[in-house]
Amino acid sequence: MADGFSGKIKEKLIEAKQKWAENGRLLTGQADHAHENRLPPGQREVKDWPVLDLGITPHVGTDDFRLTIDGEVENPVTLDFGQLLDLPPFMAKNDIHCVTSWSRYDNHWQGVSALSLADLVKPTSDARHVLFTAHDGYTTNVRIDQFLDDDVLLAHHWEDAPLTEEHGGPVRVIIPKLYFWKSAKWVRQITFSKTDKPGFWEVRGYHNNADPWTEERYG
Numbered sequence: 001m002a003d004g005f006s007g008k009i010k011e012k013l014i015e016a017k018q019k020w021a022e023n024g025r026l027l028t029g030q031a032d033h034a035h036e037n038r039l040p041p042g043q044r045e046v047k048d049w050p051v052l053d054l055g056i057t058p059h060v061g062t063d064d065f066r067l068t069i070d071g072e073v074e075n076p077v078t079l080d081f082g083q084l085l086d087l088p089p090f091m092a093k094n095d096i097h098c099v100t101s102w103s104r105y106d107n108h109w110q111g112v113s114a115l116s117l118a119d120l121v122k123p124t125s126d127a128r129h130v131l132f133t134a135h136d137g138y139t140t141n142v143r144i145d146q147f148l149d150d151d152v153l154l155a156h157h158w159e160d161a162p163l164t165e166e167h168g169g170p171v172r173v174i175i176p177k178l179y180f181w182k183s184a185k186w187v188r189q190i191t192f193s194k195t196d197k198p199g200f201w202e203v204r205g206y207h208n209n210a211d212p213w214t215e216e217r218y219g
């Protein structure tokens with residue numbers, strides 16, 4: 001489906017991030033349960049937008065983009081880019097919080113809301129979990145209530161321009177309330193299921209739930 005890749009897996013970075021998890025890097029013990037601060041504990045604000053991934057950039061054009069939504073749904077679908085754009089447009093502004101410590105405020109997104117996708121595929125009453133699979137082999141998991149929140153979207157534009165390849169274009173997931181590793185770039189499959197399936201970082205020491213304000217970095 002992708003018409004190529006560039007780069008190679010950053011083994012050293014993956015090792016370093018696993019060590020950070022073992023050592024509890026950045027933990028302050030000062031959870032902000034009430035969200036009193038805009039900046040979650042242990043984070044710092046950046047003005048640029050760092051690129052973070054496993055090192056491989058899949059080249060997926062809008063022409064060969066396909067998104068499959070399957071599993072515990074009444075109406076499984078595979079959408080091409082045009083069919084995705086036919087769904088109700090959704091705009092959002094939110095902050096990004098990466099577990100490596102950077103946060104970036106006021107990102108403006110355009111895309112399709114998770115709630116619109118759910119209207120289309122109709123998750124069954126047995127669906128409890130969602131697994132995202134991306135073109136670089138990355139996976140990440142959330143609970144269905146974390147995905148079907150009113151601020152979650154599949155984004156194809158950032159700051160009024162098509163989402164760049166390095167940031168997950170043509171289409172990535174944005175789940176604002178969770179650490180950014182839960183927001184899969186180059187998403188190609190969204191699978192609803194009865195059971196949970198921990199993703200790439202979740203099996204390497206990172207928290208299953210990933211709430212930045214309660215420092216769910218590792219676990």
Ligand SMILES: Nc1nc2c(c(=O)[nH]1)N[C@H]1C(S)=C(S)[C@@H](COP(=O)(O)O)O[C@H]1N2
Pocket residue numbers: 049050051052053054055098099134135136138166167168180181182183184185186187
């Ligand atoms: N497909 C894919 N999605 C991914 C990742 C990845 O390696 N592959 N890395 C995650 C991590 S750890 C972060 S912090 C964000 C980084 O997104 P950015 O490069 O646009 O800042 O993407 C997340 N989604």
Ligand SMILES: [Mo]
Pocket residue numbers: 052098099100180181
């Ligand atoms: Mo990250």
